[in-house]
Amino acid sequence: MTQRVDAAVRDPVDSGGRWLLRGVRPLGGAAVDMLLDGPVLAEIGPALSAPGATVLDADGLIALPGLVDLHTHLREPGREDAETVASGTRAAALGGFTTVFAMANTEPVADTAGVVEQVWRLGRTAGHCDVRPVGAVTEGLHGARLAELGAMASSAAAVRVFSDDGNCVSDAVLMRRALEYVKAFDGVIAQHAQEPRLTENAQLNEGVVSARLGLPGWPAAAEEAIIARDALLAGHVGSRLHVCHVSTAGSVEILRWAKSKGWRVTAEVTPHHLLLTDDLAASYDPVYKVNPPLRTAADVEALRAGLADGTIDCIATDHAPHAPQDKETEWAAARPGMVGLETALSIAIMVMVEPGLLDWAGLADRMAGAPSRIGGLPQASRDVAAALRPGAVANVVLLDPAARWTVDPHAFASRSRNTPYAGRSLPGRVQATFLRGRPTVLDGKIV
Numbered sequence: 427m428t429q430r431v432d433a434a435v436r437d438p439v440d441s442g443g444r445w446l447l448r449g450v451r452p453l454g455g456a457a458v459d460m461l462l463d464g465p466v467l468a469e470i471g472p473a474l475s476a477p478g479a480t481v482l483d484a485d486g487l488i489a490l491p492g493l494v495d496l497h498t499h500l501r502e503p504g505r506e507d508a509e510t511v512a513s514g515t516r517a518a519a520l521g522g523f524t525t526v527f528a529m530a531n532t533e534p535v536a537d538t539a540g541v542v543e544q545v546w547r548l549g550r551t552a553g554h555c556d557v558r559p560v561g562a563v564t565e566g567l568h569g570a571r572l573a574e575l576g577a578m579a580s581s582a583a584a585v586r587v588f589s590d591d592g593n594c595v596s597d598a599v600l601m602r603r604a605l606e607y608v609k610a611f612d613g614v615i616a617q618h619a620q621e622p623r624l625t626e627n628a629q630l631n632e633g634v635v636s637a638r639l640g641l642p643g644w645p646a647a648a649e650e651a652i653i654a655r656d657a658l659l660a661g662h663v664g665s666r667l668h669v670c671h672v673s674t675a676g677s678v679e680i681l682r683w684a685k686s687k688g689w690r691v692t693a694e695v696t697p698h699h700l701l702l703t704d705d706l707a708a709s710y711d712p713v714y715k716v717n718p719p720l721r722t723a724a725d726v727e728a729l730r731a732g733l734a735d736g737t738i739d740c741i742a743t744d745h746a747p748h749a750p751q752d753k754e755t756e757w758a759a760a761r762p763g764m765v766g767l768e769t770a771l772s773i774a775i776m777v778m779v780e781p782g783l784l785d786w787a788g789l790a791d792r793m794a795g796a797p798s799r800i801g802g803l804p805q806a807s808r809d810v811a812a813a814l815r816p817g818a819v820a821n822v823v824l825l826d827p828a829a830r831w832t833v834d835p836h837a838f839a840s841r842s843r844n845t846p847y848a849g850r851s852l853p854g855r856v857q858a859t860f861l862r863g864r865p866t867v868l869d870g871k872i873v
């Protein structure tokens with residue numbers, strides 16, 4: 427049976443023992459047995475026998491590689507009232523994630539080797555999922571001078587993704603230098619694409635709804651202009667650009683064009699931008715305030731199509747926990763953002779799998795394979811079929827595709843409750859998550 431191990435002494439490469447998962451459906455295929463032996467997926471086949479292994483009756487559950495989130499705000503250090511590395515990674519494990527990339531806009535900012543190593547160590551100590559810190563592009567996220575990118579890359583945290591997320595690297599020369607710099611270690615610059623002058627005081631998407639409410643709008647062009655500029659820069663210097671939380675139909679077109687040139691440009695979309703629209707802002711409920719803002723139904727449709735055809739590479743949560751005093755206030759004063767780790771997979775099933783836009787293997791690629799490739803995770807995790815073959819690292823999530831559950835924010839492992847899905851019935855439920863063969867979640871609960 428599983429043993430409870432004190433979190434402080436957990437070693438992330440410890441053995442999970444031997445687990446025999448009976449009747450799982452890898453990537454939604456035919457039912458087989460799967461044997462996890464220590465940190466390795468040892469065997470897959472019908473009616474395996476494994477004396478001494480703990481047997482888990484997983485009949486009908488779908489097995490996917492452990493999910494990877496390229497865009498998580500864990501808020502530690504600095505805003506532990508909203509989230510900590512421990513609480514955020516518990517939420518991640520419950521959501522089926524085995525790796526999260528922790529954004530740099532903490533207090534202090536993760537712009538030195540010291541801070542990224544601190545975050546990385548907190549993740550190892552908590553042990554719920556791997557934490558890969560994202561380093562800031564510029565010192566203090568101020569957009570004036572490059573941060574110590576090389577020192578963060580060569581630190582124990584081995585940073586490969588750099589972002590000023592929350593702020594756009596709006597200076598074109600600085601962006602070019604950052605792209606050039608990270609080429610040396612195959613890093614990537616993840617841009618929060620928001621032209622600052624075009625979005626001063628912006629409260630929601632610029633369009634029919636903002637005009638009706640009389641609030642300053644955030645035009646699609648402010649996102650699209652930066653993506654186009656940065657794609658040109660990435661193409662020019664031959665470096666890797668990743669675009670955070672793409673939100674408009676025009677952005678999808680620009681990404682399609684950039685990829686057609688052979689430039690190394692990738693992009694993510696959030697679950698909320700794949701589902702929700704700007705008319706929700708008319709309620710003035712700040713739970714719907716997010717950056718970039720919710721857009722129109724036509725944008726949602728284009729984002730889904732772009733994710734289905736691979737123009738948008740992956741889903742990333744932009745999990746943005748906020749304390750009540752920062753969120754449950756009047757619209758203009760409320761911080762933008764939504765929590766997402768515990769609902770992302772269900773929303774993805776609802777908007778992509780149920781309508782037939784992606785099959786299970788496609789969903790696994792968008793939530794595990796593609797983010798592994800972009801984030802520079804080990805080779806074996808970059809291909810979702812290879813990640814579930816014998817010999818692979820035993821990072822596995824088991825989900826019940828037939829289950830439905832109702833979102834209760836008070837039941838979240840996250841310290842924050844700012845979800846737009848409270849009370850909503852969602853499809854698909856994570857039953858178990860294994861991190862290197864060790865269960866982090868069993869029976870839908872943290873181990």
Ligand SMILES: [Zn+2]
Nearest residue numbers: 591592618670
């Ligand atoms: Zn952002």
